[in-house]
Amino acid sequence: MKIPLHIVSGFLGSGKTTLLKKIIHTYSGQYRLGIIQNEFAPANVDGEELINTGKDFHLLEINNGSVFCACLLGDFSRSLEKFIDTCHPDILIIEASGLSDTTSTAEVILSGHLSDKLFLASNWCIVDTVNYHRTGSLKQRVEHQIRMADIVMINKTDLAEEQMVKKTVEEVRITNPFAEIQLTRFCDADIHIGQSAINKFYPGHNQSLAKPEINSMVMKSGKKISCESLVLFMKEWAPKSFRIKGYINLENAETWAVQSVFEKTEMAKTSQRFHPTELIALTDQFTLREWNQAFRKLS
DSSP states (O other): OOEEEEEEEESTTSSHHHHHHHHHHHHTTTSOEEEEEEOSSSSOSHHHHHHTTOOOOEEEEEOTTTTTOGGGHHHHHHHHHHHHHHHOOSEEEEEOOTTOOHHHHHHHHTSGGGGGTEEEEEEEEEEETTTGGGOGGGHHHHHHHHHTOSEEEEEOGGGSOHHHHHHHHHHHHHHOTTSEEEEOSTTOOOOOOSHHHHHHHSTTOOSOSOSTTOEEEEEEEOOOBOHHHHHHHHHHHGGGEEEEEEEEEBTTSOEEEEEEETTEEEEEEOOSSOOOEEEEEEESSOOHHHHHHHHHTOO
């Protein structure tokens, strides 16, 4: 059976470790939890904080930015595969570094041997309301994490003025029109990591998704397509998928966010800034190779 994987992202100090501690306290008695912590620094002090909860879980610490730097993603993949084979977790949660590219992380996890062991169950991003507008040149990386999230937690709302919270919510909604937004203090979010989480993101699917025949995949492309091709592409592939989500770059320099649950598809124009196409799909009817080939043929 495939293991559901949840990705937790967010800028430095946003509250990722706080959320993990809450998850461990809530679910360590129900599931065999596998926690992967990734830090850009050579040492990880947050791992010790999780261990101090006194709860039962398995921890894999990966430092030096392994899930941030593309050249190290292969090492991460091998470490994760060994971790799974040794600990046999029911659920995996990865706390990505504050600078990580969560799409690249998902792409590595959902390719190769790991695709036979895992599927991407959900992607959460934590936003530090107080410091979101102070990230400077790194804001683009934060926005990228937001774009690919299923749930965005606007955290530390108790420390920010109401107008700042409202402004942050508006910017997040522009960046990701389809994400569920939760306003939180100390990451007191409505988080589910078991079957209820799967039902939440893939409604209408009554069987467990932890089956070998289910494929979760990531497609990235610099190709620009027409608006007409976008409509036709989603019309063809959405009915074959439990879910498709992501962003498609058009030849008129627009970027559109897309989301489908079975044949129901939503599309919304995002900001004018260029973003390469990034799509995530969960399906049992086609492969990544078939999907890529079809996209490359679009005009």
